[in-house]
Amino acid sequence: MWKNNDFFIELISNETELKEKSTSSSSHKALIIFESKKILDEQTESSFVLNGETPKLKAKETSYIDKLIVEEKVQFEKIKLDNLVEELTPKLMTELKYFSSDDSEITSAERLALDIEKSYSVRVLGEVLQNIYIQYNDYYNMLIGICKILGRFELKEVMPWGPTMLMGLLSHKNETVKEYAVSVVENWAEVDLLPVLRNLDCSSRWLKEYIDDVVKYLEGCYVLHKKIV
Numbered sequence: 689m690w691k692n693n694d695f696f697i698e699l700i701s702n703e704t705e706l707k708e709k710s711t712s713s714s715s716h717k718a719l720i721i722f723e724s725k726k727i728l729d730e731q732t733e734s735s736f737v738l739n740g741e742t743p744k745l746k747a748k749e750t751s752y753i754d755k756l757i758v759e760e761k762v763q764f765e766k767i768k769l770d771n772l773v774e775e776l777t778p779k780l781m782t783e784l785k786y787f788s789s790d791d792s793e794i795t796s797a798e799r800l801a802l803d804i805e806k807s808y809s810v811r812v813l814g815e816v817l818q819n820i821y822i823q824y825n826d827y828y829n830m831l832i833g834i835c836k837i838l839g840r841f842e843l844k845e846v847m848p849w850g851p852t853m854l855m856g857l858l859s860h861k862n863e864t865v866k867e868y869a870v871s872v873v874e875n876w877a878e879v880d881l882l883p884v885l886r887n888l889d890c891s892s893r894w895l896k897e898y899i900d901d902v903v904k905y906l907e908g909c910y911v912l913h914k915k916i917v
Contacts, residue, residue: 773815776804781820787833789868801837810841814849821853828862835868843876851878858884863895870895874902877909 783797805813817834824830835857838850857869866888873881885903890896 769812769815772808772812773819776808776812777816777819780804780816781824781830784820784824784830784833785827787829787836789829789832789836789864795833795836797833798837798840802840805841810845814846818849818853821856825856825860828865831857831860831862831865832868835865835872839872839875843878851881855884858888863890863892866890867895867898870899870902874905877906879906879909882906 780797780800783795783800787795787797801813801817804816817837820830821834834853838846838854841850843850854869854872857865858873860866860869870885870888873885882903885899885906888899890899
């Protein structure tokens with residue numbers, strides 16, 4: 689048990705309580721009950737996760753100090769991620785500003801995006817793209833570039849941020865942006881997006897025809913999948 693003049697920490701069975709001395713009596717009031725749960729890490733099989741404050745505890749807990757260490761480490765990793773995203777965002781943003789949809793070869797923006805994913809992670813790339821998408825939602829060429837980058841990956845690789853961003857691109861007011869967003873759906877062959885495509889609002893006949901073609905393609909994919917299953 690640890691004490692000072694006003695508080696003390698007491699271990700009770702599987703629980704750790706922080707108590708406060710009452711000024712009017714010798715009784716003590718429980719303020720907080722802490723819990724941390726040991727989990728297996730895929731690589732080390734010995735890491736811990738901070739679960740916060742909870743009324744009940746489980747066996748084999750970590751100490752309060754261990755929890756503080758883990759919490760500090762998590763905060764440090766978040767700061768590192770934020771700084772990295774802040775550094776990479778303007779670099780990809782610059783490349784997307786000069787993106788040309790007429791370029792049949794892989795563009796410098798796509799190449800940089802692939803390098804970010806390879807050097808860091810797809811999560812870092814997702815954070816960077818989402819920052820650009822939010823800041824430059826009216827820059828059509830940049831959004832088309834984002835569509836082209838999304839199309840370079842499989843759906844499972846960009847979960848969960850990829851489909852969320854794609855929904856915004858599909859509903860964009862610019863129909864050329866919509867066209868490239870539809871091409872991502874076609875590339876992913878994602879049948880769950882069929883209802884979205886069927887109800888997609890567009891005024892251009894050429895875009896409507898393209899959407900209808902993709903809908904037929906996805907319906908064929910769905911039938912084929914049902915037969916295999």
